[in-house]
Amino acid sequence: MNPLFSQPLSVINAGLASFADNIQHAGGQAVALSWQPPGVGDRQSGLDLAALLAHPRVEAANQVAMERYLSAQPALVDVMSAFEAIPAMRERKLILHSGPPIAWENMCGPVKGAIIGAVLFEGWAADHQAAERLVLSGAIDLSPCHHYDAVGPMAGIISPSMPLWVIENKTNGRRSCSNFNEGLGKVLRFGANNEEVLKRLAWMRDELGPAMKAAVREMGELELKPLMAQALHMGDEVHNRNAAATGLLLKRLFPALLACNLPQDQVQRVVTFITSNDHFFLNLSMAACKAMMDAATGVPFSSMVTVMARNGVNFGIRLSGTGDRWFQAPANPVEGLFFPGYGVDDAAADLGDSAITETAGVGGFAMASSPAIVKFVGGTPADATNNSRRMQLITLGTNPAFTLPALNFAPTAAGIDARKVVDRSILPIINTGIAHKEAGVGQIGAGITTAPMVCFNEALHALAQEVNA
């Protein structure tokens, strides 16, 4: 003991800061370690972690899930109407929305507005009042996109007449879908449902969808991982920034489209529509990510997160090892930049299925690839790089298909391990758009948010019960 007390003390304090205060008051020095107990101190999570960390069944299951995710090869194979692609739509009036399940009366403004718009678009009602009565009557099934192998950004509305991108994972033959991106401004996915919105949806159904179907048939299957990988080298993170990916898609689509012998004025309208929307690729990116995560789903005991999605009220996650169960909590606020004239009081809660991109290791996880995105979501390029590094602490591994130039081509962190999220108290980061809380106003900003810890606590608890059973 002698040498310790005969020299100045070097103290690191973990836990309550007041312990360090005492030392400092006594004239000593102490470094306060930024530390908090696993699961932000949730006692049950501590017990669940004890059961799950280094558990051989969980480790083995995660290896299988990760391998299936890594080997997925999502390809754009077709364009179909939702009516064709989703059999349940042929049996009943079905409208899909983003995020976990939620009852009409609990939905946020933009999602309600978008559902009303879809009812009008389908011709199921003649006006807003009639549409709302129809929904309230229970005649329409409102279900999550994720329940039908689909994803949609923001409100995420998919109704039978809408054209869908059809993605096939060539490794397992399973398909996933997403709707088409409408562009910015007044659009259904932000809850707008006026004449302009419905007219655009009709045009997308009648001209854009068929043109894309013809072009995809002409082009042949398009593998999406290499295209996304290229876009990551061109400043996109393929969630909130898809400018390069959209350009890369155009290069492949347009020559094919021109070979289809469609009427020249239709081709011109289609090309003008796509070239004026830098987010056009987003829905393809999401469907590709959905295909990669679906590959990893349903591996018993795996703690890998396969879905993160928001319905404008709650944030929900699914784990590979807990199958179709949702673990939900109120969505965290979004920190970001608002368009002029708007502020945090105008914002809807975090919304949309687009967090499937982060679940698959891109988006916020790949922010280092997209220093310019900080102009859109806030922060500095160094923050973007640090976000990508930090996510490595909560994933099962990395995805060599997606490399980050700013990190000397390090692969992106991928395969979120719910155990690590809780153990390290580090939340998955998500780049996101911000919708106005009222239906139809549209996007009012963009920023960064996180998945709520409670989802992971509850998911871990469910998994621990399975492992202990």
Next chain:
Amino acid sequence: MNPLFSQPLSVINAGLASFADNIQHAGGQAVALSWQPPGVGDRQSGLDLAALLAHPRVEAANQVAMERYLSAQPALVDVMSAFEAIPAMRERKLILHSGPPIAWENMCGPVKGAIIGAVLFEGWAADHQAAERLVLSGAIDLSPCHHYDAVGPMAGIISPSMPLWVIENKTNGRRSCSNFNEGLGKVLRFGANNEEVLKRLAWMRDELGPAMKAAVREMGELELKPLMAQALHMGDEVHNRNAAATGLLLKRLFPALLACNLPQDQVQRVVTFITSNDHFFLNLSMAACKAMMDAATGVPFSSMVTVMARNGVNFGIRLSGTGDRWFQAPANPVEGLFFPGYGVDDAAADLGDSAITETAGVGGFAMASSPAIVKFVGGTPADATNNSRRMQLITLGTNPAFTLPALNFAPTAAGIDARKVVDRSILPIINTGIAHKEAGVGQIGAGITTAPMVCFNEALHALAQEVNA
């Protein structure tokens, strides 16, 4: 003196390393400063620098030149045949080549091959032998592109029938031109001149050029600086990497092209050609840079570099204050990556007018924007960023129009000051393609090179004589 000698000496040694050796042998320590005399020790340059550094006339002239460069607004305004755009081509048989002037007998293989190709393409001779006889007879004027407000990559050949991009600097109304990019493989600019090459050139003259002329007319003038600035945020440095810029151009060009009512099969061929060439924007980038540098030209006493160009043998530069004079030296070798099967012995000397991009502050100067380019030219993303930082030591300032995300949106170094190059012994860095030394083999690699110091020594000497006169 006492305190100095009563404590351990801290020695920094500048100059001969052997001075430090002596101190170390005597048991002391010395830090060797990496330093060499200005101009790599050229005595005359030392005297010239003494005359020019901080000279009020030079400083004032540089301010004018820099301001003109910064305020240039190059816009794509038209497509014309070289015959229309360059009046001298209507008076005599004129073929333009890259770099400073050079006689036929001294030219390198690829440039000779490209000139033969142009003679055949113009129908001035029926076969290779006849074409060479015609050139040897002196019936064809071979002149630098730069003598006619034009630029061309690699061999840089412009002959009367070729379509040219016409760029106008909206600030001063002056125009500059560049030819069209033929793609990779067997192409004229690498000295190939076979049937395939001539057929493609004919197609570019007959279909691509007219289609682009119609599209530009339909689209209206396209400002190029904002487009280049966007591309710098998407992983391009708009010299050796133009994938994003080409995509951004497509988004503007294609809707206009489709509105021109051209035959659908022509539109299809044009779109297929452009979408399969990621370098398509390069020639526009070069012409835009030429317009920016031409704006800064001819300011008496200015030490700003307005041209850097290579003819496959010599590297030549021009200064704003020395007008049309070239200062030349043998080109430095290129350090880079070779395509499989090729090596340094196969390489032609550094070639082409494309170093106009570095002269304008992009290309190698903006490498920090393009970490992924190191996969093409060698090195690491950190090297790319360091290159951009180092160039700030030899420029008059920076260009706020071009910002670099990886450097937290710092503006790119721009306006090379020949005095600083000599004074600091730091050579301008250039990203470049590597041509095979034999005509027609094509590109065999890409890498990084530098401008030779002798050009700057001689340019400074000429400027010093003007200042002293």
